[in-house]
Amino acid sequence: MNKAKxxxxxxxxxxxxxxxxxxxxxxxxxxxxxxxxxxxYAIYRSGVMWNLNDHAGLMDGxxxxxxxxxxxxxxxxxxxKLDTWINFTSDDALFVGIFKPNNCTITPMMAGYFTAKxxxxxxxxxxxxxxxxxxxGSNYWVYPEDISHLxxxxxxxxxxxxxxxxxxxxxxxWNISRNLLANYWEHSAFFxxxxxxxxxxxxxxQSGVPN
Amino acid sequence: MLKAxxxxxxxxxVILLLTGLAFCxxxxxxxxxxxxxxxxxxxxxxxxxxxxxxxxxxxxxxNFQYISNFTDGSELKLRPHYKRIIDNNLSEEINKGFGEIxxxxxxxxxxxxxxPNSTFITTSVDISDHNMLFHLIYLLGVENKEEIxxxxxTKMPARIAMxxxxxxxxxxxxxGIQMLYSxxxxxxxxxxxxxxxxxxxxxxxxxxxxxxx
Numbered sequence: 111m112n113k114a115k116x117x118x119x120x121x122x123x124x125x126x127x128x129x130x131x132x133x134x135x136x137x138x139x140x141x142x143x144x145x146x147x148x149x150x151y152a153i154y155r156s157g158v159m160w161n162l163n164d165h166a167g168l169m170d171g172x173x174x175x176x177x178x179x180x181x182x183x184x185x186x187x188x189x190x191k192l193d194t195w196i197n198f199t200s201d202d203a204l205f206v207g208i209f210k211p212n213n214c215t216i217t218p219m220m221a222g223y224f225t226a227k228x229x230x231x232x233x234x235x236x237x238x239x240x241x242x243x244x245x246x247g248s249n250y251w252v253y254p255e256d257i258s259h260l261x262x263x264x265x266x267x268x269x270x271x272x273x274x275x276x277x278x279x280x281x282x283x284w285n286i287s288r289n290l291l292a293n294y295w296e297h298s299a300f301f302x303x304x305x306x307x308x309x310x311x312x313x314x315x316q317s318g319v320p321n
Numbered sequence: 322m323l324k325a326x327x328x329x330x331x332x333x334x335v336i337l338l339l340t341g342l343a344f345c346x347x348x349x350x351x352x353x354x355x356x357x358x359x360x361x362x363x364x365x366x367x368x369x370x371x372x373x374x375x376x377x378x379x380x381x382x383x384n385f386q387y388i389s390n391f392t393d394g395s396e397l398k399l400r401p402h403y404k405r406i407i408d409n410n411l412s413e414e415i416n417k418g419f420g421e422i423x424x425x426x427x428x429x430x431x432x433x434x435x436x437p438n439s440t441f442i443t444t445s446v447d448i449s450d451h452n453m454l455f456h457l458i459y460l461l462g463v464e465n466k467e468e469i470x471x472x473x474x475t476k477m478p479a480r481i482a483m484x485x486x487x488x489x490x491x492x493x494x495x496x497g498i499q500m501l502y503s504x505x506x507x508x509x510x511x512x513x514x515x516x517x518x519x520x521x522x523x524x525x526x527x528x529x530x531x532x533x534x
Contacts, residue, residue, distance in 0.1 A: 157384065158383050158384060159383060159385075160351070160385075163383075165383075173439075174439070174441065175420070175439055185381050185383055185384060186379070186381055186382060186383060187379050187381070187388070194409070194413060195416075195441060196409055196412050196413050196416055196441065196443060197409055199441070199443060199459075200384060200407075200443075201398070201400075201405075201407045201412075201443050201445055201457070202443070202445070202457060202497065202514050202515055202516055204499055204512055205459060205461060205499060238382070238383065316462075317461060317462070317501055318437055318461045318462035318501065319437060319439075319440060319441070319459065319461050319462075321437055321438045321439040321440075
């Protein structure tokens with residue numbers, strides 16, 4: 111009986127070790143080039159305010175060659191929209207890379223959730239000063255229809271945090287989609303910026319383009 | 322007494338004017354923004370390029386550029402301090418053409434070099450000569466499996482980039498590049514802004530190569 115138990119335990123340990131090796135080898139694979147699909151991943155480019163900051167977007171298409179593959183809050187006077195790759199990269203900007211929420215494996219199902227939620231933000235005007243501006247009344251959550259303005263990093267943060275993947279903010283008030291004044295303040299002004307978002311708050315996936 | 326006062330006043334006015342001019346010049350050279358008449362001048366330039374009047378022109382403070390919208394729904398950007406117009410429709414078209422020739426170009430390189438499956442190119446137009454186009458190439462993720470020395474590694478990104486530009490031919494005036502290269506000795510990056518009229522050269526590429534890992 112004991113022998114059988116020990117054998118089961120050994121098999122279990124071997125299985126766990128093998129799983130760890132497989133997972134590690136996948137996550138430590140080349141950090142420049144990985145494979146599609148990329149929908150649901152966050153992408154960043156430089157070139158904002160003398161390169162002091164970056165611009166964020168979410169991949170809606172599988173690759174950069176898909177039709178209008180990027181969803182982003184483009185800039186002042188514009189709204190959240192699906193856009194071409196060239197319109198996202200702008201002109202004379204460094205491509206920074208592809209990122210994902212910490213502790214998140216973007217499965218096809220998860221990617222579907224992210225892109226579907228992101229598409230609900232289409233048409234919301236851009237805002238420079240805060241990641242998000244909304245009036246959600248007495249709602250528990252901030253729904254897309256409550257949002258009046260979004261910044262580019264606000265789009266990424268709202269989509270990921272809606273699904274409970276923490277990006278930025280303090281331990282108790284990190285969720286941008288929770289209708290609380292404290293949570294609102296955590297995401298106001300420049301406490302979080304696109305550059306801070308990808309350097310400190312998300313997991314780097316690769317520096318190559320999504321193809 | 323009155324004369325002295327007047328002189329002092331005029332000196333103060335001249336100093337204020339000069340300071341104002343210097344400030345405006347600084348703002349223009351760093352951001353391209355021209356107070357009051359900037360939008361008008363930008364709209365004029367972009368209308369001239371598009372050959373139709375712009376319906377709306379605004380200054381994009383985040384990206385330091387003027388943006389004009391046209392009746393057909395298209396949009397043009399102007400960076401006056403770099404003397405460039407950015408026509409994304411043109412850029413898309415050129416990028417599409419580039420995407421078609423890219424796989425063929427890559428095949429011309431030795432097998433030990435792996436290029437990304439696809440890449441892209443951006444284009445800007447000279448403000449005074451609309452036929453003069455400048456390109457910025459992105460080669461993000463070139464891998465070399467060949468065993469080479471560390472010294473060779475530092476030269477390799479510039480060498481590959483130069484070969485790539487030469488293979489592209491004279492139809493493309495490549496003045497900028499972002500390249501990520503890796504081999505057994507580490508990762509390297511080249512970044513050259515394309516806001517210059519000088520085509521890239523091996524020396525320039527090599528001077529702008531830095532080891533990242």
